[in-house]
Amino acid sequence: AQKVTQAQTEISVVEKEDVTLDCVYETRDTTYYLFWYKQPPSGELVFLIRRNSFDEQNEISGRYSWNFQKSTSSFNFTITASQVVDSAVYFCALSEVYTTSGTYKYIFGTGTRLKVLA
Amino acid sequence: DGGITQSPKYLFRKEGQNVTLSCEQNLNHDAMYWYRQDPGQGLRLIYYSQIVNDFQKGDIAEGYSVSREKKESFPLTVTSAQKNPTAFYLCASSNPSRGVQETQYFGPGTRLLVL
Numbered sequence: 001a002q003k004v005t006q007a008q009t010e011i012s013v014v015e016k017e018d019v020t021l022d023c024v025y026e027t028r029d030t031t032y033y034l035f036w037y038k039q040p041p042s043g044e045l046v047f048l049i050r051r052n053s054f055d056e057q058n059e060i061s062g063r064y065s066w067n068f069q070k071s072t073s074s075f076n077f078t079i080t081a082s083q084v085v086d087s088a089v090y091f092c093a094l095s096e097v098y099t100t101s102g103t104y105k106y107i108f109g110t111g112t113r114l115k116v117l118a
Numbered sequence: 119d120g121g122i123t124q125s126p127k128y129l130f131r132k133e134g135q136n137v138t139l140s141c142e143q144n145l146n147h148d149a150m151y152w153y154r155q156d157p158g159q160g161l162r163l164i165y166y167s168q169i170v171n172d173f174q175k176g177d178i179a180e181g182y183s184v185s186r187e188k189k190e191s192f193p194l195t196v197t198s199a200q201k202n203p204t205a206f207y208l209c210a211s212s213n214p215s216r217g218v219q220e221t222q223y224f225g226p227g228t229r230l231l232v233l
């Protein structure tokens with residue numbers, strides 16, 4: 001069955017530390033997409049990255065980087081030199097075909113709450 | 119600026135009452151979605167609509183209803199049949215292309231509380 005596991009419920013780090021958020025997924029499909037979203041205290045989900053299953057190249061965007069490894073079904077997210085503004089809940093999501101008409105569906109992990117202490 | 123708006127930010131429901139949550143987008147997206155978020159859990163899909171005048175049940179549609187009369191609007195009604203409606207409700211939209219999963223963009227959410 002399709003599933004996304006974020007085993008880390010809550011992580012606390014001190015500002016300027018690096019932190020990695022883990023995401024492990026299960027899927028039957030060969031074509032799928034993976035996403036990371038940030039949910040600050042305001043509640044809105046903010047899109048961070050999308051990755052398709054055929055692109056295993058790691059990506060870096062400023063202090064953010066993502067490591068996608070199909071061999072271990074993982075899509076981990078690292079924040080370098082964390083800042084207080086990074087404090088939020090981070091969700092990993094898997095998207096795959098939901099219906100015979102080709103509709104896609106997101107499956108969300110339970111999220112990891114990151115607290116960055118000053 | 120393009121985006122998704124949800125109103126109200128907080129909504130209180132009395133026992134046996136139907137309430138409607140508003141979701142409007144000006145991104146010109148065809149698809150819209152409603153999710154429910156409970157504390158410590160991920161988001162679960164309630165309803166989705168791929169195009170105007172068409173919508174489909176998601177994983178937890180019981181006790182909810184929707185309409186899609188306009189491309190920009192996808193209101194969600196929480197009916198009295200929903201026995202545990204207290205949650206955070208998020209609306210999203212995307213422009214799906216066949217064979218490609220486009221990104222879903224989310225609104226700011228509505229927090230529903232039962233009095």
